[in-house]
Amino acid sequence: MKEFLLGKLSLKALPHEWSTIGATMTFLVGALVLVLLITRLKRWKWLWNEWLTSVDPKKIGIMYFIVATFMLLRGGLDAVMIWLQQALSSGASNGYLSAAHFQQIFTAHGNIMVFFVAMGFMFGLINYVVPLQIGARDLASPFLNTLGFWLYVAGAIMINLFFVLGGEYAATGWLAVAPLSGTQFSPGVGVDYLIWSLQISGIGTTLGGINFVMTILKMRAPGMTLRKMPMFTWASLCSMVMVVTVFPILTVTLFLLFFDRYLGMHFFTTDLGGNAMMYTNLIWMWGHPEVYILMLPAFGIYSEVVSTFSGKRIASYTSQVLGMIGVSTLALLVWLHHFFTMGAGANVNAFFGIMTTVIAIPTAVLVFNWIATMYKGRIRFKTPMLWFLGFISVFSFGGLAGLLLAVPPANFQLHNSLFLVAHFHTMVIGGVLFGIFAGITYWFPKVTGFKLNERIGRYAFWGWIIGFCMAFIPLYVLGFMGATRRLDHYDSSTGWQPLFILALIGGIIISVAVVLQIIQIIASVIQKRQLADTTGDPWYGRTLEWATPSPPPFYNFATIPTVTARDAYWEIKRHGGLPKPKYEDIHMPKNTAYGIYVSAFAFLAGFAFVWHINWLAIVGIIGAIVCVIIRTFDEHVEYTITADEVEKIESKMRKKNLAADGQGEEMGLWDFVKIVITFIADIFRKKLWRRI
């Protein structure tokens, strides 16, 4: 009876190790503080109505940022633990982590960074910026948007839940390769948590991909042909088409692994005909395009940033677009380069090696385009531009490493070595993460209405790039010296320890840089009057999002602009600015809680699958289906704002903007420290705790 009700769940699943107890306590305390704060401020209804059930892509974008930031800190903590272990664990010392723990940490680190940090930030940016860039008011399907977000959140909760129930995560590496991920070698619930957190958020991603493709292809402002779209929109289109193409592969592959584990099937087992190598084949068929899915929006961000801060349009629009389409197409033809050593023979390896080398060509076209855009431009070295310059130097170096790895004979030496680890971190940090930072610092004023502190931003940038080089150049060297990846311990006779210590120092510098970024945000909030963006166009931008106030009203544009050329807003400015607005009725989608409900049921089903609680799985699936039916048969999902109401909102915004400041010097790091000390002193002097 107990087994029927609870499946494999029992009291043993509750935390009983220092790490799981500590994490659970942290979550509980954090949640408690949050609940108390919201209750004290009486903001529950506001939170529900204004944010959680919102279908406004701007609000959903911000929510993505918040969750992704939390996951960045979580994944970063994993990284620090890895650095520490590898610096300490040489020869006689075994570090402070057991081998089992270490394996779970690097697995979680990979999953979190790829699925919840990079995807989260990218979806946040695309949600916020693309509708503004194409002159739309919302995405094609507001419901799918909120559903996709909450499925992402369900996945994020799932991947953290193992601390509270189960106590173990997958110890298989981030892609859970078979047969190690099968029941025989991973009998616990760790791999199941991996499968279901990835599966649920993956389905959210697929729905988001469909939504964005629909939106970009069908909801552009009048006059905006495909060849007049901004670069970030083009990049997002290519990326989302790839999402729609390859995420189904991930969905099925994870289902097949799940079938092996839950239903005793034999796709990837070592017996009864299973072929574990098919798992590797399928998972990388998804996995390689995935990294380009992350990379392309970053390329789009760089195009926007370079163009704006060089004061020039992009050097060659057509070759930029063709380059992005080229990268997207070729990305589907190279996946075997992740397993040259699996032994498919020279012919197969040669084909994929050549295709991998070829994909460098469209990438180079993009890089040269950016550099050509800078040529003879009036360059302003604002923080977003710094991130771009950091990217160009770091990414090119890592790309060359990739070209080396693309050669099968060289790959046989370097496969799964630290050289590989250094290469892909260069790509993901130097390419994707720097792009995210460039995008955040670029569009921050649009989202919040005030710019970020430039001084502290510069310090953060230099911290990141110095820290990154210190952390990862030793890894390239270690790879050549024969160090494999995922080592929790190594012989002291290898002479590797000094390099691992260097890497740890680099990691510490990066951590300092992250702290500086947090300080940057707080300092900017403190000084938001001085840093205010009063015009909506703080960078002298070229694309339509800068034609709106900062932040934009919930309907984005009172009147949808007509587009006549590329760099639509630049063109509008050249011809004397936006025309006098002609107010008309606007149809907006209503908020909906069904995104939350469906995701909650999906979460329950996933949880049930992890713990083999069959009845709960059925409840979850049926619940999700019923909610979808209720929502899709609801015919009253829109509301109208009359032209008069629009006019009132617009004039209120104009008045608010005129009152903002926009002058004054921004604070430096030392100023911030002084403010913090004064604040803490004030708490004690004025006994502020009595006010709570």
Place this chain on the structure above:
Amino acid sequence: MAQNIASHHEAEANDRVLFGFWIYLMTDLLMFAVLFATYAVLRDSTAGGPSDRELFRLPLAFTGTLLLLTSSFTCGIGMIAARQYKKFQTLLWFGITFLLGLAFLTLEVVEFRELIHEGHTWQSSAWLSSFFSLVGTHGLHIISGLLWMAVCMVFIVKRGLNSSMIRKLTLLSLFWHFLDIVWIFIFTIVYLMAFV
């Protein structure tokens, strides 16, 4: 004037929804492609057990194929009736489609039960795992389609046949046609090819 803007707005929205659903169908096609690829790779992994040639009953599969094909046709007729706002005919033709789909499903359940009864389950070998997964996934899609059809028919009776219902039926018919197309390939690659 307002009527025109409203119907233009609705036409655009319809166009978008149809396009979005089309993209979803493409992702579904890709999922089946992965299942097909897996089936093709694992087709000979019978772990010493009987092969497809020995286990399949081609006449049963053939009958099912004809039933599903006919249901795809009657679905199309139903759509013609729906667009002409003929409520009774729509219900009639979609009702027939539903019954044909149900018959197809029954045959499939019979086939599965027989295999399981004889001890050939999805746990017996990699090939059987991929057979049950591929054909089973198609069956699950059929069940979803039948459920969707039933819900639509209930709502047509309750709310009548308005443009929103017609849009839902259009999506359903796209889904149903697409399921028959996938079945062509299952019938060819799984069943017919076993006997080549």
Place this chain on the structure above:
Amino acid sequence: MSSEPHNTSTHTEAERGTLGSYVVGFILSLLFTVIPYYLVTKKTLSGQALLITIIGFAVLQLIIQMVFFLHLGREPKPRWNLLFFVSTLGIILIVVLGSLWIMTHLNYNISPLEMNNELIKDEGIYRE
């Protein structure tokens, strides 16, 4: 247009199915199902030829159903549906054929020499 508020809302003229197109599609599909079935059961052809024929009929039926049931290619430009469908077909080919190519070759270096003719040919190994 404004006198017929119903007709404009669901589909353009070209995309709607006519009874004719469904009937033709149905009959052709029936044909393309029955013929391969009898070719296989009556063993009229065999081996490679039969394989190519039944796959050919499946592809033909796919096209028939796409055109007559799903009205592909009859939408107004830009023909996004057609474009997405053709690209999906391409990717399906990559997925299926790519997987088959890779997976069958994984035995390349580990099969016993007697069984691996391809290796022998590639490496130019001469047998006594």
